[in-house]
Amino acid sequence: MSEPGVRVLGRACAVLDCFTEAEPCLGVADIRQRTGLPATTVARIVTTLVQEGLLVREGDDYRVGLRVLVWSAPAxxxxxxxxxxxPFVEQLRDVTGESAGLYVRQDHTRVLVEAASSHHSVIYRGYVGQVLPLHAGAAGKCFMAFDGQALTAAATAGFERYTDSTVVERDRLDEQLALVRERGWAYSESEREVGLNSVGAPIIGFGGRPEAVLAIGGPSTRLDQAAAERVGPIVAATANAIAARMGHVPTEERVDV
Known part of the structure; x- marks a missing residue:
């Protein structure tokens, strides 16, 4: 069993994870619903976070405090x-013409930690800190295809249907993940948002699991199946280049910017 202090820290992080750019202000009831924690526990943690400057109260709602900005720059x-x-994310944007991003996994979700927006007028515009599901989208499927723990976490959380194209059947999902492993990159069509397609490839770290995933996203009018077949190997090569620079693959497989 976890030590009490560790358990409290985990719960405090769960509370802070509830806040997103789309929903920067939340009430106690919202936090309780998202975390599943008892009301008394949420109230106690929120009070402590306010005292430490990590949350700020505005009426009946709370938002993340500016103290967290002190940590963002050194992080x-x-x-x-x-x-x-x-530089690889920016290069991938320039080569493919589509918005490019870098994702890391957080339990059953993926978080955008680096982004370069396309120069087209109609684009996919993600933002750093954006939290997205694993099962809907090429980047998430790369995590699940190469990391059994990611797949288990996503399955435990449940496969929510976002569009008619979202794959929620486990057998179909397993077939897709097998294809991702075979070719080294993933392609998704309108799985999270109608008209938005994506291509992703894993940045494999030590132990053979993705340390992160590199992906591009764009409108279906440009990033269709034919385009995916053309740029998929480019995304995979760029992901391998990042892994190479970090020392995760042999020197002869490296691809420089």
Whole structure:
């Protein structure tokens, strides 16, 4: 069993994870619903986070406090992944013409940690800190295809249907993940949002699991199946190049920017 202090820290993180750019202000009832924690526990944690400046109360709602900004700069500066990946993300955007992003896994979700927006007028516009599901979208399927723990976490959370194209049947999903493993990259069509397609490839770390996933997203009018077949190997090669720069693959497989 976890130590009490560790358990409290985990619950505090769960509370902070409830806040997103789309929903920056939440009430106690919202937090309780998202975390599944008892009302008394949520109230106690929220009070402590307010005292520490990590949450700010505005009427009956709460938002993340500015204190977290003190940690964001050193976190980005100290991340070897972001430092290495940033120029590759921008290069992938320039080569494919579509918005490119870098995702890391957080339990049954993926979080966008680096982004480069397309220069087209009609684009997919993600934002750093955006939290998305694993089962809907190419990036998430790369995590699940190469990491059994990611697949288990997603299955435990449940496969929510976002569009008619969202794959929620386990047998169909397993077939898709097998194809991702076979070709080294994933393609999804309108799985999370109608008209939005994506291509992703894993950045394999030590142990053979994805340390992150590199992906591009764009409208279905441009990023269709034919385009995916053309750019999929490019996304995979760029992901391998990032892994190479981080020392995760042999030197002869490296691809420089």
């Amino acid at each position: 980005r500066a100290g991340s070897s992944l972001l430092g290495v990946a940033r």
